[in-house]
Amino acid sequence: MFPRPIQQASAPAQTAYKTMLPIALILWLLPLIAVAVFSIKPATDFTQGNYWGMPGSFELFNNYGQVFFNSDMPRYMLNSVLITVPTVIGAVALSAMAGFALGVYKFRSNIWVFFMFVAGNFVPFQILMVPVRDLTLDLGLYNTKTGLVLFHIAFQTGFCTLFMRNFIRALPFPLIEAARVEGVAEWRIFWYVVLPLMKPALAALAVLIFTFIWNDYFWAIVLTQGPDAQPVTAGITSFNAQYRAAYHLMSAGSIVAALPPVLMFFLMQKHFIAGLTLGAVK
Amino acid sequence: MTTATLPDTDPPKRGWYKRNEIAVTPWLFLAPAILFFAVYVIIPIFQSFSISLYDWDGLGQAEYIGLGNYSELMNDRAFEVSLWNNLKWLVCYLLAIPAGLFIALFLNQTVTGIRIYKSLFFFPFVLSQVVVGLVFAWFYLPNEGLLSNMLAMIGLGPVNVLGDPKLATYGIILAGLWPQTAYCMILYLTGLNAVDPEQVEAARLDGAKGWKMLWYVIIPQLKPATFIAFVVTIIGALRSFDLISIMTNGGPFGQTRVLSFYMFEKALSEYGFRMGYGAAIAVVLFLIMLVFIAYFLLSMYREEKGH
Numbered sequence: 139m140f141p142r143p144i145q146q147a148s149a150p151a152q153t154a155y156k157t158m159l160p161i162a163l164i165l166w167l168l169p170l171i172a173v174a175v176f177s178i179k180p181a182t183d184f185t186q187g188n189y190w191g192m193p194g195s196f197e198l199f200n201n202y203g204q205v206f207f208n209s210d211m212p213r214y215m216l217n218s219v220l221i222t223v224p225t226v227i228g229a230v231a232l233s234a235m236a237g238f239a240l241g242v243y244k245f246r247s248n249i250w251v252f253f254m255f256v257a258g259n260f261v262p263f264q265i266l267m268v269p270v271r272d273l274t275l276d277l278g279l280y281n282t283k284t285g286l287v288l289f290h291i292a293f294q295t296g297f298c299t300l301f302m303r304n305f306i307r308a309l310p311f312p313l314i315e316a317a318r319v320e321g322v323a324e325w326r327i328f329w330y331v332v333l334p335l336m337k338p339a340l341a342a343l344a345v346l347i348f349t350f351i352w353n354d355y356f357w358a359i360v361l362t363q364g365p366d367a368q369p370v371t372a373g374i375t376s377f378n379a380q381y382r383a384a385y386h387l388m389s390a391g392s393i394v395a396a397l398p399p400v401l402m403f404f405l406m407q408k409h410f411i412a413g414l415t416l417g418a419v420k
Numbered sequence: 421m422t423t424a425t426l427p428d429t430d431p432p433k434r435g436w437y438k439r440n441e442i443a444v445t446p447w448l449f450l451a452p453a454i455l456f457f458a459v460y461v462i463i464p465i466f467q468s469f470s471i472s473l474y475d476w477d478g479l480g481q482a483e484y485i486g487l488g489n490y491s492e493l494m495n496d497r498a499f500e501v502s503l504w505n506n507l508k509w510l511v512c513y514l515l516a517i518p519a520g521l522f523i524a525l526f527l528n529q530t531v532t533g534i535r536i537y538k539s540l541f542f543f544p545f546v547l548s549q550v551v552v553g554l555v556f557a558w559f560y561l562p563n564e565g566l567l568s569n570m571l572a573m574i575g576l577g578p579v580n581v582l583g584d585p586k587l588a589t590y591g592i593i594l595a596g597l598w599p600q601t602a603y604c605m606i607l608y609l610t611g612l613n614a615v616d617p618e619q620v621e622a623a624r625l626d627g628a629k630g631w632k633m634l635w636y637v638i639i640p641q642l643k644p645a646t647f648i649a650f651v652v653t654i655i656g657a658l659r660s661f662d663l664i665s666i667m668t669n670g671g672p673f674g675q676t677r678v679l680s681f682y683m684f685e686k687a688l689s690e691y692g693f694r695m696g697y698g699a700a701i702a703v704v705l706f707l708i709m710l711v712f713i714a715y716f717l718l719s720m721y722r723e724e725k726g727h
Binding site: 156167242243256264272273292323324355388403415 | 452462467530531537547549566606634666706724
């Protein structure tokens with residue numbers, strides 16, 4: 139193990155390490171802690187210049203109540219859910235199929251199709267912006283959740299296919315061979331043999347895509363406007379314009395907007411990290 | 421369901437499918453993904469190239485002007501600033517890799533509660549860039565911000581990071597480094613987990629320790645993690661948009677623009693809808709990215725051949 143386990147170090151070194159851990163963490167999360175403290179402060183603290191002192195009073199319920207019951211935030215949150223969930227389902231379904239095709243079958247253009255997905259996934263979004271916006275307008279889907287969902291599914295399919303294909307490659311191939319010898323139809327092999335083995339990959343991708351799409355801002359402002367279709371990342375900017383300089387509300391709003399992926403991460407941590415670090419170990 | 425009767429009505433086709441099942445199935449499975457990807461990703465790349473040759477406001481008739489947009493770019497001061505800023509992003513963003521390795525080494529221990537520390541250190545990556553941008557914008561507030569207050573404690577005057585044309589870009593990059601470092605950290609933690617303990621022990625017996633051990637024994641074994649960290653960091657640096665849009669909106673005096681932001685501004689903001697000009701900027705950004713994409717793909721191709 140590297141570095142050398144701290145248990146082998148001297149007692150003072152061990153104590154030093156254990157005290158440094160929480161200090162380092164607090165420093166690391168300082169900007170975030172500041173926002174969390176802002177979000178429970180009363181408005182008067184800010185008007186009186188008490189930014190960093192003790193909160194004048196404890197206003198957690200008031201501030202978050204404002205966000206939930208007295209603003210467009212719930213609507214934006216709902217939009218985010220209605221954009222994110224279908225995207226996750228669509229991208230995972232498409233890429234599970236594509237990954238199966240690329241991972242199991244040997245055909246000449248296999249690697250080129252695979253590289254098309256990989257390369258497309260690295261492309262800067264901006265090169266797609268004008269044509270995709272135009273296409274969405276032509277389809278009559280501008281400023282709709284469907285328009286965003288369709289694009290997100292397509293774009294995420296690149297990364298997801300890369301992921302699925304590499305995962306399927308690592309599965310025991312004799313299992314598929316055996317099924318073929320038995321005369322099982324190919325689509326049945328996909329459904330009954332491969333898919334059940336892919337559960338960890340499906341879970342990992344689902345949490346990753348959920349986070350990516352929930353946090354998307356660029357496409358939200360390119361393809362939608364206003365509270366009818368905009369997700370919470372775009373909504374938070376209008377929320378902030380509405381509550382200019384009301385730091386307690388802006389902070390509470392930001393925390394609410396960030397919460398779903400954070401919960402997802404803490405609940406599904408193992409899958410999340412497995413997904414992100416795929417390929418980091420040979 | 422009618423599907424149950426379908427094979428009976430068309431027996432010859434079924435026979436053909438049965439005979440060619442292995443050859444046809446992959447394409448059936450690929451069809452939806454390829455369709456989506458082609459329509460929304462591959463074709464638009466070429467369309468952007470073609471739009472960049474036109475003068476077009478997105479609504480009316482597009483006028484073909486050849487390389488007109490590109491020659492205009494050559495003399496565009498704002499474009500030059502954006503290009504330089506992109507370079508700053510690329511170089512500074514790569515600091516996330518050593519920083520992530522450093523934190524990973526710091527946390528790669530087995531004391532009680534270390535798992536919670538690891539997840540909390542990783543936490544910034546899960547936040548949306550919009551939230552990161554807001555958080556840092558408040559952190560940098562000239563008088564009320566935490567940064568100025570902390571500087572005041574050690575006797576330094578307040579700084580207006582985001583209002584200073586020289587500092588602003590670095591201030592934004594620092595905000596971007598926060599989640600990116602967390603990402604690199606988690607990659608390296610996974611990598612360190614898989615480091616071969618026997619090699620480490622053998623090197624220890626040979627008297628290797630500290631920096632030498634890290635450089636000659638550990639880092640070579642972390643190569644796959646470093647490669648991924650490199651890929652995601654480069655892509656992240658060239659895609660930077662959200663933070664700039666949230667924290668400074670390109671200002672002060674357009675000094676924090678990067679190509680991706682400038683492109684958006686030209687094509688879609690209140691300054692007018694110059695789709696052709698925007699597309700030309702996007703093409704330049706794409707060509708820069710293409711150098712890296714080619715390198716990434718080549719590395720992956722070699723890897724595939726090796727199997």
